[in-house]
Amino acid sequence: MNDRSSPPERSDMPPFFIVGSGRSGTTLLRSLLAAHSRIAVTPETHFMKRADREGAQSREAPEDFDAFWRDLVAWSRFREIDVDPAQVLARIKAQGRRDFRTVFAAMLEAYGETTGKPRVGEKTPGHYRYLDRIFAWFPDTRVLVLRRDPRDVVASHLNAPWVTDQMGPPQLCAPIVRRLRTYHVAERALLWRQANGEILADAESDPRLHVVIYEALVDRPEKELRRICAFLGESYEPDMLAPRENSTISTTDTIRVQWGDWAGTHRTRAAASVSAGSVGRWRERLSPDEVGLIESICGPAMARQGYRPEMPRSPRRFFGQALLHVGLAEDQVRQLIARGKAQLARG
Template sequence: MTGESCRPVFVLGCPRSGTTLLQQMLHSHRRIAFPSETRFVHTAYEARHRFGDLERPENRRALAEWITSGEGTKFKVLRLDAAAVVEEIVQGPPTLGSAIAAVFRAYARRHGKPRWGDKRPSYFRRVPMLRRMFPDAQFIHLVRDGRDAVSSLMRMPWFHGDIHTAALTWREAVDTGMRLRARLGPATFYEFRYEDLVADPEDALTRLCEFLGEEYDPGMRTAHRHARQTVPSTRKWHLRTHEEVNARRVGAWRDRLEGWEADFVQYVLASRLRRHGYALTEGARPPAGQLVRFHRLAVYRWRSRHARAVLARLAEAREPNPVVSCLDGPVSVS
């Protein structure tokens, strides 16, 4: 059945994998409101204990005011009436998920759409958090050739890692995607490739809409018109969203990576690249020192993830309220 789902939608993936392009396409669907990155979902979750018992209206107000005006959130990109949103949260159910859902539902209502979503590449690390708040959510994982993703990530002014960090981030994203696909199943988790999206947008988006329970909307093909209004020209790394969909950057790693970089990235990602259908080229084995450094970083990050998981379970045990959203059903639109 199409056209009736109201499940939240979350887009995730390794940074520089085309998630902003996909976000613009989804927002261009007549039934789905999909804002630019808001950055308050995971930060509100991490800060939830400071607001105390949300059964108390004054605590819900403090949470609402933090979401709408707190340092580091990007609530302003939604162009909503902050005071009205605060009151909606205060009058709503006393859970964190309900407060967050109220914001996105207000955004969807502003655009006259019954369904909402959110995009952030790093959500691949936070699916358990999102499922605690939105157990009926659907997840879309966009995968790009790891060599292209790494070479693009290395060029970003906001990326402060090295090639080892970039390659490991891609590996972690696709490995997490594989586990989520098996755990969540085809009705909840959908994975596809950036290269297929730009090669044949209509086919890729039609399949995606089938997963979402929606009819394909041809307006998704002209998402660049919306991007020209919402993606600032100062964000030069996203200016390609202002263009009609094209495949000009597929394989750009051949020009962007030095020879040793290409050899290193392909070597450490080889099995994952093959798994996702990417052809490998001939290359030399990286020096032992480079591989040792990469594997040490992988072990360090694995230990850090598990330490954070332990802390997360402890934090869950002392929550004063449930976090699950009690706001369900389609957004009321006039």
């Protein structure tokens, strides 16, 4: 166990990142790497999305840093990484810069210091959308890209609270299209295609990226972890695969009370011994029409990556794709109404 009373050995290596389509095994990989004596991996920070809300696409720093900082440290994602805001702010001040990159780096460095480990990784699956900025901020970084069968990815999403909550009993003013299971099957399949078939399609050819196939990781964990450690420039440690049932590693959204039961189960599974039991579970959880819809949306990309389609092209693909357009239109109308109400409230 690391002695937190003394500062960790400093590492000049930049942070690394774990990305990929959601429900592809990023939490499992985080748990395995965090068992390394030198590696700490944060919960999901979603920092890039937060920075975009403050204009990071067009400027290097917040217009009003003090307001940005107050909102950031009050944010659930910041509180979840469990670092002292004063410690982070001290690092920012020591750099003499208050831009987005410095804030992010200070958060990650503080997390490493808190855990007593010199090497820090960050795990937010959706950060694959920001790789250009990540490489600009951390030119020597390394990125681990998780890849998994889209049918298992979609099946896993359908059991997650961010989907089941939307499909629950109708509530007044709740989105209509998002109550339909077919909509979520199509939406999650489309997100997988965008991630793996478009943004990360050529990940194997970029030396800064290392593709981790979920099915290989759970089938041959030691072999895959040795390759991952070599990519990161770290030595493999057998303890990474030691029994982890008593692990206290946190997972994203554990502070969301309404998701407490799911988060607890998710945390337990992430800490359990590596198992291939979830591979192919889509066969039990998805109907043939749902499988056909996913394969219709993801077909070319999944075939290139070795996932063989098994169903004929489903006529439901037209229904699912139509629902996606209707759902997007409904979201836009709701956003317009919300902005109008906000303007009226401001007078």
